[in-house]
Amino acid sequence: MTAPSSVPPPPPPPPAPPARRRTGLVVGVIVGVVVLAAAGVGVGVLLNRMGSQSVGLSVPTATYQPPPTTAPAPTPSKYTAPLQDLAIPMPAGATRESLRMGADDGSMQLEDVVAEYPDSSKAQVRKILTDLEFERGLFLAWTDAQGYLVYLQINQFHFERQAATWSVTDRRSMDSVTETTAGFDEIVGGKWLTSSAPNGRGAAHAFFSKGDLTVTIGIFKTGKGDADYVKRLAVEQYNRLPAWS
Secondary structure: OOOOOOOOOOOOOOOOOOOOOOHHHHHHHHHHHHHHHHOOOOHHHHHHHHHOOOOOOOOOOOOOOOOOOOOOOOOOOOOOOOHHHOOOOOOOOOEEOOOOOOOOOOEEOHHHHHOOOOHHHHHHHHHHHHHOOEEEEEEEEEEOOOOOEEEEEEEEEOOHHHHHHHHHHHHHOOHHHOOEEEEOOOOOOOEEEEEEOOOOEEEEEEEEEEOOEEEEEEEEEEOOOOHHHHHHHHHHHHHHOOOOO
16 A cells, blocks of 8 residues: 655745834825815815815825935934024015914914814814824014915924925815916925915915925905916925925
């Protein structure tokens, strides 16, 4: 009688790859911002409550290019000086507008941002900003010699990807009121748009992120929104931000 041939057991399955750090957080945050944007809650809501205006931000869409050598890319230094030092200067003849949010110098902490949202949205906004590791913000407003009301907001997050995620929320909060929109040649991923504010003013907005900073600029005046003006302000503000590798 012939002995049965020996069949080797199958090899053990390869070990599972290690989980990527913070994946659950990032996925949860993206879901959260989609829900928030779908509900119409974003910077547009925040500024609606402050001055019957709307703004928003866009997501950078630059294509990744591998470095030319195997050396690791340099890590950008974290900007820690006052955000006021980055802001475009108020033009000659302009008048600073006093707003109830934040400190007298325009500085904002997380709760200053949350306070401007409707009570029904405060908890959700607080959670998203906390998950995205919001660090600080700046909000300035002035009326210039031409009669334009200008809003400038700069937010800083812990990481670049978190700033981009918050920008998604800002941009989507403007979808229902956008009249015209286009990208910038000078700002990677930047967007501008025009809309009509609830009080009848024409509005133009610019939105972009650079590294861990997000920027929103809105200008408002009776009549049609001036896209050329807001684009000039946006390019000037973009060039004042720290370089990001």
